[in-house]
Amino acid sequence: MRGLSDRDIESLVSEAGLGQISKSTVSQITKELRARYQAFRARGLGEVELLVLFCDAIYLPTRPSGAKEGASRSRHSPRPPARVLLDVVLGQRERLEDWLETGRGLVRRGLRAPMLVVTDGAPGLIRAIEELWPDGHRQRCTVHRRRNVAGKVPRSDAKLHERVEAANWAALDEATSPADGEARLRRLVADLERSYPSAAACLAENLPALCVHLEYPLRLRSTNMLERSLEEVKRRTKVIGRFRGETSCLSLCWAVLDLFIASARGLALTALERRQLAQIRAARMAQTPDSLTA
Numbered sequence: 252m253r254g255l256s257d258r259d260i261e262s263l264v265s266e267a268g269l270g271q272i273s274k275s276t277v278s279q280i281t282k283e284l285r286a287r288y289q290a291f292r293a294r295g296l297g298e299v300e301l302l303v304l305f306c307d308a309i310y311l312p313t314r315p316s317g318a319k320e321g322a323s324r325s326r327h328s329p330r331p332p333a334r335v336l337l338d339v340v341l342g343q344r345e346r347l348e349d350w351l352e353t354g355r356g357l358v359r360r361g362l363r364a365p366m367l368v369v370t371d372g373a374p375g376l377i378r379a380i381e382e383l384w385p386d387g388h389r390q391r392c393t394v395h396r397r398r399n400v401a402g403k404v405p406r407s408d409a410k411l412h413e414r415v416e417a418a419n420w421a422a423l424d425e426a427t428s429p430a431d432g433e434a435r436l437r438r439l440v441a442d443l444e445r446s447y448p449s450a451a452a453c454l455a456e457n458l459p460a461l462c463v464h465l466e467y468p469l470r471l472r473s474t475n476m477l478e479r480s481l482e483e484v485k486r487r488t489k490v491i492g493r494f495r496g497e498t499s500c501l502s503l504c505w506a507v508l509d510l511f512i513a514s515a516r517g518l519a520l521t522a523l524e525r526r527q528l529a530q531i532r533a534a535r536m537a538q539t540p541d542s543l544t545a
Contacts, residue, residue, distance in 0.1 A: 284502040291505060292338065297361030299335055302528065304365035305477040306376055308345050309485060311500055334476075336512045337362065339505040341497055350379035358383070366532060367467065369474055371395045386538070391460035393423065394473040396453075403450035415443070415450070423462070423472070432462035467531065468524040480511045 338357060342349030368380050369390045380389055397419055404411055418439050426432030436458050443451035464472040487507045488500075520528075 281499075281502070284506050285498060288339075288502040288505045291336075291509070292340075295361045296337065296357060297363075299337070299362060301363065301365035303367040303369060303471045304337075305474050306350075306368065306370050306380070307474050307477045307481060308342070308373075308376075309481045311484075311488060311504070334512050334515050336505075336508055339501060339508060341501060345373045345375050347375035347378050350376050351382065354379055354383040366528075366535065367463065367471060369464075369471060371474060372399070386535075388463045388466070389460060390463040390472055391457060392472070392474045393419075393461055393464075394475060396461060400450050400454045403453050404447055415439075418442075419454075423465070426462065426465050429459065429462040429465045432465045433458045436461065468527045469520075476515075480508050480515075483507055483511045 338353055340349075340353050340356075342353070364384045364387055367388045367390055368384065369392060370376050370380060371392045372395060377389070380387070397416060400415065400419070401412055404415060406412075419436070422435035422439055423432055426435055436454065440451045440455045440458075443454065461472075464470055484504050484507045488503060
């Protein structure tokens, strides 16, 4: 906890429900946070029924010196009606091995396969998801892809950026199915190819993964919900500069995420949406009973 002001620690501890503290109790509170984090990582996940699993990472300085090699990873899933924080661990630059280790740990704790997984384009993460849940659906974050495409368009042409972004969202918003969404995006790719082939190639990469969400009644197509919680971690830890080690980094990151997600609103599902999701799950279980009930 070194690097935080007493006021920061008092605020965080108060929000965590640990009561009022004095300067002399900071060390004890640090031990309490670490103990709570360890208990969080040891709890069983057999009762968690996932609708969608979000996976993402941020980079934080975890040692007194050296580069920011520590990647704080967080996974959480909205489960009607609540959001659940599943894990917070450290890794090295989103390597396949680290994501696999995290996922296997969740499975060992009883986590059942999610219906849908939403990720960015990190290759190691994508390969890990495909290995862990080969029969699941993976949605490529549409916001990340939009940013990638925008980076291939001249920055000086603001109107062009607006036009491409509007066409991209219209293709997904107006689509009636994954196939329809893919066809609409392909038309946008064709338009871009004439003058901006690199932007077209970026958008065209694995188009089906951008449209998976259209099979579901809810438009769960980006990692924004998770990113907002990770931004809160960055805001709270900014004053530290550099953590003394991995343990202090993990315990504080978990505390911030736990508070943020606990106070977040869950998904508001209509009766029709619940029935549609139940039908999708039943159909998936009929096709791949082992992977979805394991």
